[in-house]
Amino acid sequence: MNISSEIEQFILSVLGSGDEITLSRNELAQYFSVAPSQINYVLSTRFTLSKGFIVRSKRGGGGGITLVRIAGEDDPIAGQLKELEKMKELPLNRARDMAGRLADVKAVTQRERDIILSCVSDSALGGAEESGVIRRNIYREILIALMRK
């Protein structure tokens, strides 16, 4: 496993089932013997909004970085639908994050997530012009289907 993923796991394990954690960029970097900016890389690729995290930080003496897990309670499906309405295209990475999040909060099963991801994968849409637009429409239809009880 690469270092970024190890750092991700480490943070997740320290976070445990809590929903907030504060950490020091420099300490973390030293602990793993990497450049401090690597921490930013991990945060920006693994702790994104679509994965359910908010990152706040403060510079200067006594500063630090705080991760907040977004409470998954207020219907994530409706939330994502709303999010989608603002987008014209849905990039694959974003779709992966979003579907992963639905699985994390148990709005869909692992298997359902796999189905969703194969629908919006490049191998399914690759050939198409405007695949970003199609991906967005497909994901939107899925969410609508999931809302119907």
Place this chain on the structure above:
Amino acid sequence: MNISSEIEQFILSVLGSGDEITLSRNELAQYFSVAPSQINYVLSTRFTLSKGFIVRSKRGGGGGITLVRIAGEDDPIAGQLKELEKMKELPLNRARDMAGRLADVKAVTQRERDIILSCVSDSALGGAEESGVIRRNIYREILIALMRK
């Protein structure tokens, strides 16, 4: 025996009776003293879907190639896959029939069928050129996801 077949045998023997293996393209290539792209050749000729494998890969540092063995020929999903390989396009009616059949024989849940149908619906694909082709590719990817053990 040619090198490609030796590499194939090697991979199979390491895989043994397991149904998943992760390997490094460059290491393998070095081990057999061949061009890295030869590994792709082996994968694409010997570890195909019809031979019962899915190949996934990730680039970049910490990347790698994963082979997954999938279900046998006798299940309805594999049957539909075979059927699909002969088609260039998948009309919506046909997709409805096929997904319905999967639900009938309990290869998917009702809810999974709904998700599948929304992915291939006209409201998802309506705008696209060649929506029949895209529908076929999406349905195909779904089947592949469903076969994963």
Place this chain on the structure above:
DNA sequence: TACAAGTTTGACCTTGTTTGACCTTTGACT
């Protein structure tokens, strides 16, 4: 032997990760 199919190689491409040099903000202490 000639042709077709299968194999092997290498040049070039795309994506994901890691590092380091340089920049900005903040709080504490004159």
Place this chain on the structure above:
DNA sequence: AGTCAAAGGTCAAACAAGGTCAAACTTGTA
């Protein structure tokens, strides 16, 4: 207020995978 050390931020270059494609070579077969 002014200074400055202690955070964290940005960005581009280097590195580390794997992917693609076509040309060259080999093998099997009519």
